[in-house]
Amino acid sequence: MSALTFTASQEAAIDDVDSTLQLIACAGSGKTQVLAQRIARILAQPGVRPGNVIAFTFTEKAAAELKERVHSVVRSEIGEATGLAEMFIGTMHGYCLDLLQTYVPETFKYGVLTDITQQLLIDRESRRSGLTTCTKMVQGVETPLKRYLDTRTYRTALSVLQEDDVDFSRVRDVVIESLGSYRELLDYRKYFDYTSMMVDAVEFLKRVQQQDDLTSSERVLRDHVRDEVRYVIVDEYQDVNPIQERLVERLVHYGANLCVVGDDDQTIYQWRGSEVSNIITFANRYADVRTIELAENFRSSKGVVELGRTVAQRLNSSERLSKKMLYASHQEWHRGDLLALQFGDVHEEAEWIAQRILDLQGMPFVDKPGAAPRGLSWSDCAVLFRSVKDADAVVDELKRRKIPFIIKGLARLFDAAEIQACVGLFEYMMGEISASDLRARWDLAALIPDASRWAKLIAVLDDGADFGKSDRWGTYNIQRLYLKALEALGLREETVPGDARRRELVMYQLGKFSQAISDFEAIHFSSAPDRKYEAFVKFLQFQAPGVYEESDEDAGYVQPDAVVISTVHRAKGLQWPAVFIPFLRQGRFPMRGMGGVQVIPHIIAEDAVANGARYKGGISDETRLFYVAVTRAQKYLYVSYAPGEKRGQGKASEFYLHCTASSWMSTSDEGLPDAERLEPTPKLETPNIAISFSELKYLFDCPYQFKLRFMYGFNPPIHEALGYGKGLHDALAEMHKRALAGDVPSSDEAEALVDRHLHTPYAYPALREQLHRAAVEAIDRYFDRHGGDLTLTIHSEKQISVDIAPGVSVSGRIDLIKSLETDETAIVDFKSTARSQDEDVTRDQLAIYALGYEELSGASADRIQILNLDDQGKSTNDPVDPSLIAGIKQKVASVADDIRANHFVCMHDHSADGAFDDLVGLMPTGAGAGKS
DNA sequence: AATGACGTTTTTTTT
DNA sequence: AAACGTCATT
Helix, strand or coil: CCCCCCCHHHHHHHHCCCCEEEEEECCCCCHHHHHHHHHHHHHHCCCCCHHHEEEEECCHHHHHHHHHHHHHHHHHHCCCCCCHHHCEEEEHHHHHHHHHHHHCHHHCCCEECCHHHHHHHHHHCCCCCCCCCCEEEECCEEEECCCCCCHHHHHHHHHHHHHCCECHHHCCHHHHHHHHHHHHHHHHHCEECHHHHHHHHHHHHHHHHHCCCCCHHHHHHHHHHHHHCCEEEECCHHHCCHHHHHHHHHHCCCCCEEEEEECHHHCCCHHHCCCCHHHHCHHHHCCCEEEEEECEECCCCHHHHHHHHHHHCCCCHHHCCCCCCEECCCCCCCCCCEEEEECCCHHHHHHHHHHHHHHHCCCEECCCCCCCCEECCHHHEEEEECCHHHHHHHHHHHHHCCCCEEECCCCCHHHCHHHHHHHHHHHHHCCCCCHHHHHHHHHHCCCCCCHHHHHHHHHHHHHHCCCCCCCCHHHCCHHHHHHHHHHHHCCCHHHCCCCHHHHHHHHHHHHHHHHHHHHHHHHHCCCCHHHHHHHHHHHHHHHHHHCCCCCCHHHCCCCCCCEEEEEHHHHCCCCEEEEEECCCECEECCECCCCCCCHHHHHCCHHHECCHHHHHCCHHHHHHHHHHHHCCEEEEEEEEECCCCCCCCCCECHHHHHHHCCCCCECCCCCCCCCCCCCECCCCCCCCEEEEHHHHHHHHHCHHHHHHHHHHCCCCCCCCCCCHHHHHHHHHHHHHHHHHCCCCCCHHHHHHHHHHHCCCCCCCHHHHHHHHHHHHHHHHHHHHHHHHHHHHEEEEEEEEEEEEECCEEEEEEEEEEEECCCCCEEEEEEECCCCCCCHHHHHHHHHHHHHHHHHHHCCCCCEEEEEECCCCCCCEEEECCHHHHHHHHHHHHHHHHHHHCCCCCCCCCHHHCHHHHHHHHHCCCCCCCCCC
16 A cells, blocks of 8 residues: 555545545455545645544554554645644544543543442442442342442443433333432542543533533534534444444534444444444435445455455345455465364464464565565464463463463463562551561562561561551552552662563563552542551452453563464454464354343343343354454464363364365465575564653653653552642633633632632542642632733643654643733743752753644744742743754654663662652662762 | 253453 | 353253
């Protein structure tokens, strides 16, 4: 596709920016490139601005890729374009959250619950969350849901109830009441979960579109959707669920152009609510739909394409759109490229796979038509499983042969010896294990750099377990205790025993543990200390092991050259020259139906949900999954099966048998052809690097701290005043936004503004009051000094994004852009703590803001101000300096190179730097020591 | 038709 | 910090 020649249907899809479009894109059809071209075509029209376009993707990763492609097409076809950051390319969740936090002031302060924090919240407040008031019907008997045990099912029930098309008259009253009390709890604790951010956004859009008595911000949103949203594009449309479809309908309500892209044969998330009928009946539901089929497969050899086609044909023609998939790539099929093999047991199977991976090394492979062949390497091979739990034999064999691999989708963090050592810290504190047990665990993990420090560690733990020493619950901060424990041991990257690789791996694990603490403490921060630590240990023992994935080398920006072991689900959208699909055993793939309590029918009756049966899954869903697996292969495809020991594990899967019946497949291995081997060279993929303002600040300050925080995942302890700065920010944002809408707030609203925006969930009552008073004073002061300028607001909270170099972008928000009485334009950044910072860094930050404004508007700002909201704080007002701006580009680009090279050196003398309190114990002690 | 062993997935979504 | 449905076997 580098030559940028398109097929007739691709051309049609790119050119038609006016019809309601339905693109049926088969596997490997170059859909992302087509979308990028189409978006560029849209932007090239007179009168169209980037802000008129919304493109939804399924994942953040897909969004980053599409964004990068759009930018590169725009650069080459239109040249410089401004305001590209105004175009939304991202997930629907991201869009909804953004919408709420831009237009609904009451929600500015809301935080977002992840799966884990949501589960923790539901369990902690098991009654108020509706968990234990909800019941399940098992064989006609109604029993209440149980704390911890049924939480998972309850969470799914909550999302089905809210995201699907539900007939509530068929839902039992207790279930509806539980949902109500969960929603109240979320509201009370000021949280969104992944469901409520969608539901609330759709509700809000609906109200704005149907009612007349609107507030100023509601009017702004209505006008925005009516006048600004002109093109809506939805990728992976086959995986859209009912609430997402409702969102799309709302956005095109005033006639915006809609283009959906998908392949019904690749619907693999039905168990999560994906509704295939959205794509199948699309042409009936929208008027004047033009359907274009992107049938050419540019990815795979003829053999793979033909096999894929026959797999898809196993589906009932009534449940799929009739379509073709045509071989159109340069990959040639040779007899023996596709094998279906049977082995005596799983070990033989694993041995063969490992051997074939070795044999493939250096095999010539051509990535693109006309390109020079390269030798295949580890990362060109993938082993795909229905469930990655079946991967043990393959994993062992690859380890044995020292073949590098990364495994995705296995929650194994808590199997690691390092993590068990960390868990031990808290088990010791709670008296569950003895000091010598603890010592044994740390010895097992080979993690004690200096045995003389052991007594220090014990002292820290004993002190931490003394719950009588203070009445302030905030004293018993788990994260701080963890960091203190590591410090007591003297455990830092430089002191971890072993080589550099092991040191890095251990730091990743310890960082992940820090993340687990943050998750727990976000919910349990204000519990009585002894009960909190007790609950934490239970969390570590029972819940956490099933949740956290082991960190691998994939965590950073550096792509390792390693064999990929993955589930089929995670492989969607990816491709490899060689794909293995082992373990094709009856009952595994296709996976046999599941027992146990299910949301449908045990909590919600099947007939209460439109097409509720889809959550159960069936043979069609498994077939589509197998179709996805097969079509990942570019050339070599090896499916295999081996019987297991136990009964019921002896038979081959019907998918395996299907493959053996294909004339493109061989059922015996005749060896690879005698091609001359080349030097194995992994496909070079420069990862896109997207950094936010705040991350950049850390990078400039101290690259090693950046690595600790954002790559290893270490989190600072929760501060009790957390939320104060954000509250001020949000109050100011509302003031400026209302001013923009012509609804200028007056100084007597200060108190109300603070009430609405200040949320300090971790503060004890006295602190909370104190923060409240301080906030009201700060807002009063702002009205006093700047109230008259409110009408001069140009933008509030403006999202900006700067492409520094190809593949490197920096994004963030500018607090305020306003015009001055002097007729100059100023960029304003609010500061709310008097924390002193390196003068240099602040100037860098200012330069980024200036750059961002230029990118946004095409014009340059005149002044940059830092406005300190504190009473005594220092503010600044500087000119925009062109030489500074040129310098910053250079600086960011070099920082990006460091990220790509995994090079995060710290030049600081941390002992002299107050800003690094939190993680100072993990900083290298040697670095910068020579500095005065 | 009744019994008992067996296994119990998949995973995205925010700063 | 459990109990259920499914499937193979009899």
